[in-house]
Amino acid sequence: MKKQIITGLQAGAVFGIVTSFLFLIGFTGTAATLLGKPAHDYVFRLIPGLTAESYNIFNLVVFLSLMGIWAGGRGSHRQVEDANNLGKALTGATTAGALHGVIVALLAYLVGVLNLAHVQMTAYLAQLLPDAIQLFLLGKAPTEAAIWLFIILLVSGTIGGLAAFYLSKPGWRKSLLARWQGLRGKVEEQPNLQKLRSSRAFRPTVNAALLVALFVVPLGIGQYWNFTLGTVGIYVLLGLGLNIVVGLAGLLDLGYVAFFAIGSYTVALLTAPAPQHLLWNFWVALPIGIVLAALAGLLLGLPVLRMRGDYLAIVTLGFGEIIRILSRSDLLTPFNGGPKGVLDVGGPNFLNGLVSSDVSFLYLIILAVFLIIFVTRRLQNSRVGRAWEAMREDETVAGAMGINTLQHKLMAFAIGAAFAGLGGVLFASRNQFTGPEDFTLMVSINVLAVVIVGGMGSIPGVIAGAFVLKGLPEILREMEDYRVILFGVLLVVMMLIRPEGLFPSSRRKLDIGHEESPDAEKQEGAQK
Numbered sequence: 178m179k180k181q182i183i184t185g186l187q188a189g190a191v192f193g194i195v196t197s198f199l200f201l202i203g204f205t206g207t208a209a210t211l212l213g214k215p216a217h218d219y220v221f222r223l224i225p226g227l228t229a230e231s232y233n234i235f236n237l238v239v240f241l242s243l244m245g246i247w248a249g250g251r252g253s254h255r256q257v258e259d260a261n262n263l264g265k266a267l268t269g270a271t272t273a274g275a276l277h278g279v280i281v282a283l284l285a286y287l288v289g290v291l292n293l294a295h296v297q298m299t300a301y302l303a304q305l306l307p308d309a310i311q312l313f314l315l316g317k318a319p320t321e322a323a324i325w326l327f328i329i330l331l332v333s334g335t336i337g338g339l340a341a342f343y344l345s346k347p348g349w350r351k352s353l354l355a356r357w358q359g360l361r362g363k364v365e366e367q368p369n370l371q372k373l374r375s376s377r378a379f380r381p382t383v384n385a386a387l388l389v390a391l392f393v394v395p396l397g398i399g400q401y402w403n404f405t406l407g408t409v410g411i412y413v414l415l416g417l418g419l420n421i422v423v424g425l426a427g428l429l430d431l432g433y434v435a436f437f438a439i440g441s442y443t444v445a446l447l448t449a450p451a452p453q454h455l456l457w458n459f460w461v462a463l464p465i466g467i468v469l470a471a472l473a474g475l476l477l478g479l480p481v482l483r484m485r486g487d488y489l490a491i492v493t494l495g496f497g498e499i500i501r502i503l504s505r506s507d508l509l510t511p512f513n514g515g516p517k518g519v520l521d522v523g524g525p526n527f528l529n530g531l532v533s534s535d536v537s538f539l540y541l542i543i544l545a546v547f548l549i550i551f552v553t554r555r556l557q558n559s560r561v562g563r564a565w566e567a568m569r570e571d572e573t574v575a576g577a578m579g580i581n582t583l584q585h586k587l588m589a590f591a592i593g594a595a596f597a598g599l600g601g602v603l604f605a606s607r608n609q610f611t612g613p614e615d616f617t618l619m620v621s622i623n624v625l626a627v628v629i630v631g632g633m634g635s636i637p638g639v640i641a642g643a644f645v646l647k648g649l650p651e652i653l654r655e656m657e658d659y660r661v662i663l664f665g666v667l668l669v670v671m672m673l674i675r676p677e678g679l680f681p682s683s684r685r686k687l688d689i690g691h692e693e694s695p696d697a698e699k700q701e702g703a704q705k
Contacts, residue, residue, distance in 0.1 A: 178265060185252035185269035189276025189334075192248035196241070196277070197284045203304025204659055206312055209236035234315050241281075241326070242333040248277045249337025266342040267335065274334015278327035285326050289319025391543060395536045403535035407607060409648045410542035411600045416627040416639035417549050418596025423625065424633035424682075425562060426589035427569030428482070429490040431621050432497025436594035438504060438616040439473050440466040440601025442513060445611045448523025452514055459525040463602050470598025471591045478590040482583060485572070497621055504613040518612025522605045538607045545603060549596055550636055556592070565589055566634075619661075623647070626664055630671055632678025641679045 199205050213220075213236035221227055252273025253266040288310055291298060298305040314322035364370065373379055395403050415437060422430050443466035447457040481492045503509060505516050513519065525541065556562050564585045567575040576582050605611035623646060631642025646667075650660055671678070 178268060181265045181269040182272050184254055185272025186276055188248050188252035188254075188269070189273040190280070192244060192251070192273070193277045193280025196244050196281050200281075200284065200313055201302055201305065202659070202662075203309055205237060205240060206233075206309050207659070208240045209233050209312070212236045212239055230312075230316065233312055237312060238315070238329060241329055245274055245277060245330040245333025246337035246340065248273045248330070249334030250341035252334065253338035253341045263342055266338050270334050270338020270341070271331070274331040274337070275327075277334060278330035281330060282323035282327040285314055286319045286323040289314050289322060293319065392540065395539050400535050403539045405648060407535065407539045407542050409643050410539070410546050411604050411607075412624065412627055412643040412647045413546050413640055414542075414549055414600035414603070415597055415624045416631070416643055417546075417553055417636065418593040418600070419624050420628050420634065420636070420639050421553065421556070421565070421596070422589050422593040423628055424635070425557065425565040425569065426586060427565075427572075428586060428589060429486065430493045430590075430593070431490045431618075431625070432477075432493035432495065432500075433593070433597060433624055434616045434618070434620040435477075435497040435500040436470040436473055436597035437601040437604070437620065438500050439470045439594075440598030441605035441611040441615065442504065442519070442601075443469050443598070444602040445519035445522045445605050446513065448606075449519045449521050451520070452511060456523070459523050459606060462523070463525075463599075466602040467595050467598045470601070471595040474590040474592075474594025475587055478587045482586040482590065494618070494621075497616075497618065501613055501616050501618075504616065514612070516613060518610055518614075519605075520610055522609045522611060524606045524609065538603075542603055542607075545599060549599070553636060561585065561588060623664075626668060630667065630678060632681035634682035635678065635680050638678050638680035638682070645679070 196205075199208070210233070213232055217232075220232065249270035253270040288298070288305070292307060292310045298310075315325055317325065395406070398406075415433070418436075419430065419433050422428050422433070444459065444462045446453050447455050447462040447465065448459055450456060477493070477496055481489060484492060504513060507515060509515065510517075524538075564575065564580045567578070567580060568582055568585060572582055601611075604615070627642035627646050628639060629642075630645060631640070632638025646664070650663075
């Protein structure tokens, strides 16, 4: 019982601190808004006299209850020998809920008293506006609000402990899995379905239908969503390039944004009316931007690719910052526009018509993504790709087997840089502008997060990572202020729950399985 109380206290303290932190940065109000957004119109039609304040308070109670349930579930965590002991599970859950409630209640009371005393807390924490404080207090006085918050978190913690206790029992999960497998087996055994799947035309037909849908959907989703999907597509290009460097060759590059910037500035300076007044055709500037980015990858790689690990990461990080600082330099302002950037970047023309609409540019980005996917697949399945994977696993052994590691590293850097240059060309041309603020360190971090979250070495993983990290934040615009925090939380959660990524390559999945197998054997031995 003592161990269970300690577990509950730990969970309650952690969740109390986390909930308090979320309130202090204003996230609790944002979460309440997001929870109520899907059913907002329906609820207000169903309840005509409902006020916006009452609805927001209800949604905040739901959010706090979910946090309490989570805390109670963690507090009820128990040892294997206590798996069937409901009393111990409830003890841990109740302890977690009580401590969680005490911490949040004390914070609410303190903030409420300071607010009544007209203390300007926004001078210290910008999100602590009077409306946000009143929402957190559930529209009540500080003492009454503290009591209600304690009760909500205590009750929800107990519910979370009960849910965790019964959901952790393997019986219902095995039964549900057996039913699902049985239903799936019956469906797959259908003669017509088997005949259809064995047909030679099945896969080409499905792929053709997906392609048609991919090119038809942009016609009906509007300008905003086309622009958002275009941004996702550009990050797919960047992710595929960095995937070659990091996922296949195993080289950590934190200055990848530099090649993106080179492609953008190349097309801008060659096609814009100022500052160089060249006004070249986009299709001429496109290959030049790709080639210059690839040359930059080679020039960077020659002196630094003999380094490994953290040393290589630091050097590439410095290169990316050098490019960003140069783009903002007053000395180069007559050449590249300086901090103001370059306006009126030229776009592609096709059949004597300018490709300027978001739909047309989205089609162009989709074609570029397909081209890069085709090139990446051919490289991955070639001798070069196998050499990259051998270097990633063990560079010393790869060199001993006759692989010219420096040459293959340079190839990976150059090809990855070329892909980034293509993304930069399309980015600047679509936006008709490019400037130093588009090429910060966060761009490199975002692209690296796309590769890690999606799955290193996996093309479907890069696509999924781009949609999760660039598409989802565009949908949830209310989360924009917390994007960096959410990135960090997502990366930590991915490392704990699914370190191989959302859609890992078969090799990466095998490596993670080998790393986890010794621990699994120890746990099985302890259970026996």
